[in-house]
Amino acid sequence: MNILVLGGSGGIGHAMVNKLRETYPEATIHATYKHHQPDTGRGDGVIWHRLDITLEEEIKQLSQNIPQLDWLINCIGMLHTEDKGPEKSVQALDGDFFLHNIKLNTLPSIMLAKHFEPTLKRSTSARFAVISAKVGSISDNRLGGWYSYRASKAALNMFLKTLSIEWQRTMKHCVVLALHPGTTDTRLSKPFQQNVPKEKLFTPKYVAQCLVSIIANATPAQTGTFLAYDGIELPW
Numbered sequence: 001m002n003i004l005v006l007g008g009s010g011g012i013g014h015a016m017v018n019k020l021r022e023t024y025p026e027a028t029i030h031a032t033y034k035h036h037q038p039d040t041g042r043g044d045g046v047i048w049h050r051l052d053i054t055l056e057e058e059i060k061q062l063s064q065n066i067p068q069l070d071w072l073i074n075c076i077g078m079l080h081t082e083d084k085g086p087e088k089s090v091q092a093l094d095g096d097f098f099l100h101n102i103k104l105n106t107l108p109s110i111m112l113a114k115h116f117e118p119t120l121k122r123s124t125s126a127r128f129a130v131i132s133a134k135v136g137s138i139s140d141n142r143l144g145g146w147y148s149y150r151a152s153k154a155a156l157n158m159f160l161k162t163l164s165i166e167w168q169r170t171m172k173h174c175v176v177l178a179l180h181p182g183t184t185d186t187r188l189s190k191p192f193q194q195n196v197p198k199e200k201l202f203t204p205k206y207v208a209q210c211l212v213s214i215i216a217n218a219t220p221a222q223t224g225t226f227l228a229y230d231g232i233e234l235p236w
């Protein structure tokens, strides 16, 4: 089995890489990082690739460097930058910040599907799984706020649903999933953890265990669904 984890240097992504290594020691695991290649020790069996996901040419190059692939798991995303966080009001909206959210939360999965489609087509057990977020659910939105992040994840969800419909026709064996990890203790959620009850703030290790199990057990009948870490189907 050949697996690619995009964002293998992130909080959730790195835990996913570790869980996959443990569960599938025979698998070839590729993982990407942008800034720092995680130190997982020598001979860890992980093939690391440096990737800037905002550059389509680099995604295309990566797809050409990985000739065989069964599972693609995208864990890249952003919620805040060094000087800007999610908006509390419409007055806080900033076009560049909105577009930055789209560039990291929406466009990557679109470009990954475009460039890895031929490779995934050759697999008999293909999975295209993306870490989305429950706040991207339109029907579940009761609190408001976080305009750019919500919109970028809602657009991601629409893309994944649409992709699942096309691939149901052209890649019957492939399962497309949008996954919600729950609030997880990573760099991304750090500034927003103060009001999260202790038992609702998950470790990346726990989340990776839940998500790997969902991906492994998913059937083609589940393609185009939005699933939480506990396997519950979420409304779009």
Ligand SMILES: NC(=O)c1ccc[n+]([C@@H]2O[C@H](COP(=O)([O-])OP(=O)(O)OC[C@H]3O[C@@H](n4cnc5c(N)ncnc54)[C@H](OP(=O)(O)O)[C@@H]3O)[C@@H](O)[C@H]2O)c1
Residues within 6 Å of the ligand: 006, 007, 008, 009, 010, 011, 012, 013, 033, 034, 035, 036, 051, 052, 053, 054, 075, 076, 077, 078, 079, 104, 131, 132, 133, 134, 180, 181, 182, 183, 184, 185, 186, 187, 188, 189
């Ligand atoms: N944590 C939560 O509570 C939570 C809740 C709901 C959904 N999510 C979603 O889960 C996913 C993973 O989040 P996380 O909490 O693990 O975040 P994280 O620890 O901040 O990891 C983000 C990852 O994205 C990569 N990345 C950022 N910019 C990139 C670029 N231009 N090119 C390539 N890679 C880039 C980072 O690489 P480097 O480290 O190498 O820069 C890192 O691997 C995100 O989609 C997030 O929206 C998280």
